[in-house]
Amino acid sequence: ADNLCQPCLWHTWASTRPEAIALVTAKSEYTWQALVERIHRLARVLAAQGVSEGAVVTVVSNNSPDVVMLHLACIQLGAITALTMPQPYQLIQENLRVLYGEGQRQFVWSSDSAISGFSEQDRQRLFTDCQILNLQAPVASSASCLARRDAGRRDAEQRDTEQRDTEKIASIVFTSGSSGVPKAVAHTQEQHLASARGLLAVLSFQQHDCWLLSLPIYHVSGLSILYRWLSVGACLKIGSGQLEQDIQGATHASLVATQLKRLLDHRQPLQLSHVLLGGSDVPLPLCQQARDSGIETWLGYGITEAASTVTAKPTDGIASAGRVLPNRQVQLRNKRIYIAGDTLASGYYYQGLLIPLVDEQGWFDSKDVGQWVDGELRITGRADNQFISGGENIHCEEIEAVLNRHPDIRQSLVIPVHSAEYGVRPVALIDSASDQSALQLPLWLADKLTRFKIPDAFFPMPQQPQTGIKLSRKAMREWLSDNQ
Numbered sequence: 001a002d003n004l005c006q007p008c009l010w011h012t013w014a015s016t017r018p019e020a021i022a023l024v025t026a027k028s029e030y031t032w033q034a035l036v037e038r039i040h041r042l043a044r045v046l047a048a049q050g051v052s053e054g055a056v057v058t059v060v061s062n063n064s065p066d067v068v069m070l071h072l073a074c075i076q077l078g079a080i081t082a083l084t085m086p087q088p089y090q091l092i093q094e095n096l097r098v099l100y101g102e103g104q105r106q107f108v109w110s111s112d113s114a115i116s117g118f119s120e121q122d123r124q125r126l127f128t129d130c131q132i133l134n135l136q137a138p139v140a141s142s143a144s145c146l147a148r149r150d151a152g153r154r155d156a157e158q159r160d161t162e163q164r165d166t167e168k169i170a171s172i173v174f175t176s177g178s179s180g181v182p183k184a185v186a187h188t189q190e191q192h193l194a195s196a197r198g199l200l201a202v203l204s205f206q207q208h209d210c211w212l213l214s215l216p217i218y219h220v221s222g223l224s225i226l227y228r229w230l231s232v233g234a235c236l237k238i239g240s241g242q243l244e245q246d247i248q249g250a251t252h253a254s255l256v257a258t259q260l261k262r263l264l265d266h267r268q269p270l271q272l273s274h275v276l277l278g279g280s281d282v283p284l285p286l287c288q289q290a291r292d293s294g295i296e297t298w299l300g301y302g303i304t305e306a307a308s309t310v311t312a313k314p315t316d317g318i319a320s321a322g323r324v325l326p327n328r329q330v331q332l333r334n335k336r337i338y339i340a341g342d343t344l345a346s347g348y349y350y351q352g353l354l355i356p357l358v359d360e361q362g363w364f365d366s367k368d369v370g371q372w373v374d375g376e377l378r379i380t381g382r383a384d385n386q387f388i389s390g391g392e393n394i395h396c397e398e399i400e401a402v403l404n405r406h407p408d409i410r411q412s413l414v415i416p417v418h419s420a421e422y423g424v425r426p427v428a429l430i431d432s433a434s435d436q437s438a439l440q441l442p443l444w445l446a447d448k449l450t451r452f453k454i455p456d457a458f459f460p461m462p463q464q465p466q467t468g469i470k471l472s473r474k475a476m477r478e479w480l481s482d483n484q
């Protein structure tokens with residue numbers, strides 16, 4: 001039962017390179033051999049608690065060795081790991097409602113810290129609604145283990161027919177649709193590995209290298225690091241959440257622009273040879289600064305449904321996100337970016353069913369807008385962040401990209417607001433260490449943006465709980481309408 005999965009690459013590496021270091025954590029190191037033993041044990045612990053093929057295990061946690069091992073153990077059992085950000089129980093419940101139908105067993109594992117802020121009532125509700133998994137539980141005696149497994153089998157039979165196509169799903173990560181309803185993006189191992197292999201065909205990552213799990217695993221940017229590590233048999237580092245410390249000893253890291261900025265400002269010696277940037281437009285000067293410090297810096301355009309990176313290139317002086325990587329295809333229809341290929345998710349998971357995310361020809365509508373520049377894809381914005389002001393078309397991202405080039409601006413977000421005269425006008429929220437009026441932004445923007453694109457007002461960006469790796473436009477919009 002431990003060997004349901006064909007491409008469990010950790011088994012391959014444990015037999016070909018048993019003594020090589022697979023995993024480095026804040027506390028210890030694991031060889032492939034030791035890792036595989038841990039995963040086997042964990043798989044038995046989970047099986048004894050009823051986790052079986054096709055079951056969905058919701059994991060609520062920040063990055064930790066437990067989460068990584070739990071995911072691999074679930075794959076071994078043919079179970080699906082739904083990775084979820086630690087958040088108030090109400091929001092976790094929204095995800096649970098997407099995952100589980102009536103009468104389905106809600107397996108949940110959460111780190112202690114993920115529920116430490118829960119009220120007593122929420123804690124009780126969590127424990128009543130869900131079957132909470134215990135990773136430290138003893139591996140049960142074989143008799144009760146068999147009984148549990150039979151119960152698991154009965155569950156699996158119940159799920160049967162309609163579920164056959166969800167059988168091979170390995171992971172679910174959530175992405176918020178434009179409506180705000182969470183969508184559960186379901187990938188198989190093969191899709192993740194197709195993504196990893198396509199990227200690593202151009203970006204060098206060797207067995208002696210070490211990729212830091214520098215982004216949350218409940219986001220595709222973090223999860224995809226795991227599959228790059230597995231596909232190569234290199235080393236994975238799981239830090240303690242302090243990037244400046246964690247980065248020591250890592251040769252590779254995936255970073256968003258703000259992380260890179262912080263790291264470079266810190267001016268510490270780095271062993272990094274490669275950085276992969278993505279998730280948003282990254283200002284050229286920042287890429288330049290990284291390259292000047294000797295790090296080979298890549299910029300990618302990625303999206304959850306395509307298991308992270310779709311296009312990428314070593315950064316140069318040209319504002320684009322690079323060429324289409326192997327195993328993906330990109331098509332522009334009326335400037336709108338459509339994606340196809342082996343890395344696309346099997347579908348959106350909904351209570352045991354898979355809802356297709358592609359059209360009849362197999363293309364996925366990214367809702368991003370872009371153009372080709374000498375064979376490279378330039379992202380100009382999202383279709384939903386496009387608005388018409390006084391008859392002119394404006395992309396929020398275009399204004400943000402210019403603002404983000406300002407040396408004193410960490411991040412910016414442009415929001416369209418109602419205007420009696422123009423219908424809609426842009427307003428900007430600015431995250432800066434300096435006093436924002438001192439930046440003289442209208443003046444600074446005057447020779448960089450067409451006049452009608454210069455925001456009517458600038459506000460300091462409110463502190464908000466960082467949800468995943470991106471600022472939430474929805475939250476910022478709500479803040480603005482409450483505070484304006």
Ligand code: 4YB
Pocket residue numbers: 175220221222224254255256276277278279280281282299300301302303304305307308309310321366368379381382
């Ligand atoms: C962009 C964009 C770009 C995304 N320019 N808009 O492994 C990686 O590829 C990676 C490395 C470092 C940091 C992040 C990543 C990612 O995976 C990012 C994947 C991601 O952000 N997925 S998402 O579903 O949360 O958001 C996708 C959206 O983000 C896209 O639809 C774009 O709107 C935007 N985006 N890369 C401009 N280079």
